[in-house]
Amino acid sequence: MGRTPCCDNKKALKKGPWSPEEDELLLNYISKNHGHGSWRSLPKLAGLQRCGKSCRLRWINYLRPDIKRGPFNKDEEQLIIQLHGMLGNRWWATIASQLPGRTDNEIKNLWNTHLRKRLIAMGIDPQTHELLASNCLNHNASASAATRHMAQWESARLEAEARLSRESSLFSHAPEKSESDHFLRLWNSNVGKSFRKLTSDKFACQSPISQASSSTKCGLLSAVTTEVGNNLTGSSTMAGNQNEDLAYRPFLINTEDVEYKPFQFNTEEEGYKLFQSNTEAGEFKICQTNTEDRMAGSVSSCSNDLENSSDTALQLLLDYPINDDMSFLGNNADD
DNA sequence: AATGCACTCAACCGCACATCT
């Protein structure tokens, strides 16, 4: 039963930095064989005294021909921060997928060495994207709004997951994509476009940094419909269990200009307008949803005064020029 | 020139999930 171990620890396998000779062996093997095939058997076939895992890592993070070298530009850094705000630490690979030629390892390093420190210097917790405690003393009202925004964003994320889960069940013949991939694709898709339109029209926002305090009025970004049913329950449970990691990050950041603003709705009712899919046509559109259908457990303790602002950091994220297509739905249909 | 410190980043480690026997 089973297979032999991947890496035989009894063999003296080399560790540490790769030599140019080793790189050449690995490159030659992969180019001659039009791919790596089994990573486990690769080292032996390629004549390398390395474990397959080490070979894979070397290929993915360094030798792959499509690796983009050189420093990250501002757009890339901004996108990483935005995506980290959406996804958190758990999905470096997903973030990397949005940056052609960049590896998860590279992005992770950039985050840990540069971006994280930059946020800290700005008084922002790089994990939660919330204001650090010291800043909260000066921005109590805003920080409390930030907490609400976290709930709003988490609700939006759950809604997206639930919707996509439902969609995937409708396209059950299609291969499953990862949850995060769904979310990113959703964000980049017409759904996101609709959402962008909604937020453009309806969202107001305030900056915890630029505005010392203000009374706020916000609704929930929790337009969860009863159609979601069990899928939603699953998502909700999942998110609850992994709250620390999956927690939606409410802020959107422009690190250069310290634009760091949460988003809000003008009214609670507006918050309940979100994605409603027309599954027959495979299209999404926005419609009114019943407030009573909102997901149980959603944070709803929002105060009800809000200051409008059309120039939001959210808009920066929403308008970021990500490829706006529905290819993932198309793929589903094709498969 | 020597030393210590901070920083970077390639690589390792261990876990989770998918796949195979």
Added chain:
DNA sequence: CAGATGTGCGGTTGAGTGCAT
């Protein structure tokens, strides 16, 4: 179906490097 293995991923480490003293 159970358990072993393969693969991918995030967290962490530590060697190399640059800078300050």
